[in-house]
Amino acid sequence: MADTDASTGEGPWRLLDRASIRSAGPRDLDDVAAVLEDAGRFVHSLGIQAWPAGTFTDDDGWGRQQLNEALRVSGLFVTEVHGEPAATVSLFEEDDRFWPRASRDALYIHKLAVARRFAGLGLGRVMVEWSGDRARATGKRFLRLDCPRDDDALRRYYERAGFDHRGDLTSRGFEASLYERDLLAEG
Numbered sequence: 001m002a003d004t005d006a007s008t009g010e011g012p013w014r015l016l017d018r019a020s021i022r023s024a025g026p027r028d029l030d031d032v033a034a035v036l037e038d039a040g041r042f043v044h045s046l047g048i049q050a051w052p053a054g055t056f057t058d059d060d061g062w063g064r065q066q067l068n069e070a071l072r073v074s075g076l077f078v079t080e081v082h083g084e085p086a087a088t089v090s091l092f093e094e095d096d097r098f099w100p101r102a103s104r105d106a107l108y109i110h111k112l113a114v115a116r117r118f119a120g121l122g123l124g125r126v127m128v129e130w131s132g133d134r135a136r137a138t139g140k141r142f143l144r145l146d147c148p149r150d151d152d153a154l155r156r157y158y159e160r161a162g163f164d165h166r167g168d169l170t171s172r173g174f175e176a177s178l179y180e181r182d183l184l185a186e187g
Contacts, residue, residue: 019086019123021130024076029067031085032078033057036067039113048151066090066111079114079123086118089127091134097171098146098178106142106180107135128161132183141184146176155179162186 024032033056043050055063070076070090079087088111095108109131114123128143135143147154149168155177159165163179170176 019079019081019121019126021077021079021127023074024071024078024088026071028076028078028085029064029071030057032067032076032088033064035078035085035088035115036063036111036113038115042116043151048148048154050148070110077127079127081118081121081123085115086121087114087123087127088112089131091131095144095146098169098176099144102144105140106144107131107138107140109143109145112145124157125161132181132186136183141182143181143183145179147179149175149177 036051036056037053040050040053040055044053051063055061056067058064067076067090070092073092075091075093077089077091078085079089090110092108092110094104095102095110099106099108109128112124112127114121132143135141143163144166145158145163147158155165158179161181163181166178166180168175168177
């Protein structure tokens with residue numbers, strides 16, 4: 001599936017000759033923000049609360065601050081299809097907001113999103129698998145994430161991707177479900 005090592009973060013991780021995942025740089029922030037805003041509009045159209053419009057495009061917004069933090073720790077990634085930004089994910093070594101006191105043997109997925117025009121290509125699942133490869137390569141046992149507790153379709157998506165529900169919590173008004181994937185159990 002891929003022709004480069006997920007652990008290096010150097011160069012693109014190629015997918016089927018039409019898409020690649022690479023580390024994002026400062027010049028990618030607007031493109032990443034556009035992907036997230038597009039995904040947020042779609043989720044909102046389904047009646048599911050996502051982030052408010054402008055969260056990632058407003059330079060002072062909390063979403064833009066999170067993207068800048070991901071960029072600062074080299075955890076912001078962009079997937080391109082034929083050179084166009086199509087999807088994004090942020091990966092962190094810790095997540096004290098949703099996983100306080102958790103062991104440090106995990107990589108945390110945040111802001112996984114695919115622009116609507118690229119829906120149906122399987123990019124989200126590929127990015128989850130790529131994140132797992134990256135976690136394994138850095139000696140992590142788990143992939144962890146949070147998602148909206150009331151988004152049944154998203155929860156089923158992560159469960160089909162091998163994640164187990166580990167509980168629910170509310171943080172700053174956000175009702176989250178916590179998911180974990182044991183990478184060692186996969187062989």
